[in-house]
Amino acid sequence: MPMEPPKRTERRRLTHVDRSGRPRMVDVSEKPPTARRAVAEAEVALAQETISLVVDGGGPKGDVLTVAELAGVMGGKRTSDLIPLCHPLPLTDLVVEVRPDRARGALLIRATAATVARTGVEMEALTAAAVAALTVYDMVKGVDRSAEIRHLRVVEKSGGRSGEWRRPAEPAGSPGAKPVRPKGVRGPLRAG
Numbered sequence: 413m414p415m416e417p418p419k420r421t422e423r424r425r426l427t428h429v430d431r432s433g434r435p436r437m438v439d440v441s442e443k444p445p446t447a448r449r450a451v452a453e454a455e456v457a458l459a460q461e462t463i464s465l466v467v468d469g470g471g472p473k474g475d476v477l478t479v480a481e482l483a484g485v486m487g488g489k490r491t492s493d494l495i496p497l498c499h500p501l502p503l504t505d506l507v508v509e510v511r512p513d514r515a516r517g518a519l520l521i522r523a524t525a526a527t528v529a530r531t532g533v534e535m536e537a538l539t540a541a542a543v544a545a546l547t548v549y550d551m552v553k554g555v556d557r558s559a560e561i562r563h564l565r566v567v568e569k570s571g572g573r574s575g576e577w578r579r580p581a582e583p584a585g586s587p588g589a590k591p592v593r594p595k596g597v598r599g600p601l602r603a604g
Contacts (some may be wrong), residue, residue: 415447417555420574435496436497438499438531439465440499440530441530442574443530445528445530446514446528446530446571447526448526448527448528448529448533448570448571448582449525449526449529449569449570449571450524450526450532450536450538450566450569450570451524451534451567451568452521452522452538452539452540452541452564453520453521453523453564453565453567454521454541454543454561454562454563454565455520455550455561455562456518456519456521456560456561456562457517457558457559457560458516458518458519458556458558458559459556459558460514460517462556462559463482463518463519464497464541465552465555466548466552467512473551474551475493475551476519476548476551476552477510477512477519478545480508480510480521480531480544480547480551481508481509481510481544481546482508483543483544483546484508484521484540484541484543484544484547485506485507485508485509487542488503488523488525488537488540488543489503489506489536490504490506490539493511494557495539498535499530499531501531501536502527502528502530503525503526503533504526505524506524506525507523507524508523508540508541508544509521509522509523510524510548512558515516517556517561518562519548520543521545521548522541522542522567523537523538523540523541523544524537525537532571533571534569534570536601538564538565541564544587544601545561545564546561549561565579567579
């Protein structure tokens with residue numbers, strides 16, 4: 413027997429669109445403030461020569477890694493100014509790390525945002541990672557026209573009613589899969 417589609421009232425709805433289809437900011441006034449955290453990642457694919465230039469600090473615009481990390485923090489703090497229906501949030505922490513990964517041929521970007529608020533902080537983490545990636549692109553575009561921003565996404569979040577969530581691991585060899593670290597290597601590595 414075929415299943416009937418869910419009734420219109422039971423279907424999931426976009427939270428930023430009212431019943432008449434008009435955009436709206438979600439009313440979070442009834443939600444309790446909770447500690448919330450989100451991690452987003454992106455990568456900028458580069459030629460190996462460009463990665464070497466970035467690591468050595470020899471780019472024409474200066475220290476790519478530090479400038480991109482700072483730009484990511486600044487961008488994450490401005491999320492509600494950039495994304496029309498985002499609530500302005502009091503961030504309690506925002507960290508952006510950009511590190512070279514020669515095996516992957518990319519700079520990997522990881523942004524972690526935290527707050528104690530009534531709504532999540534995923535957009536701030538995503539914005540921070542995106543702005544860091546755009547900054548890298550801006551700083552290397554003169555020497556590497558093939559630079560490409562890839563895989564901007566939330567990889568984990570916690571807090572609020574929905575609790576903890578982690579993106580499932582991707583199979584080895586897929587575009588977003590991370591290379592396996594050699595045994596005994598720990599922590600973030602700046603030099604790729």
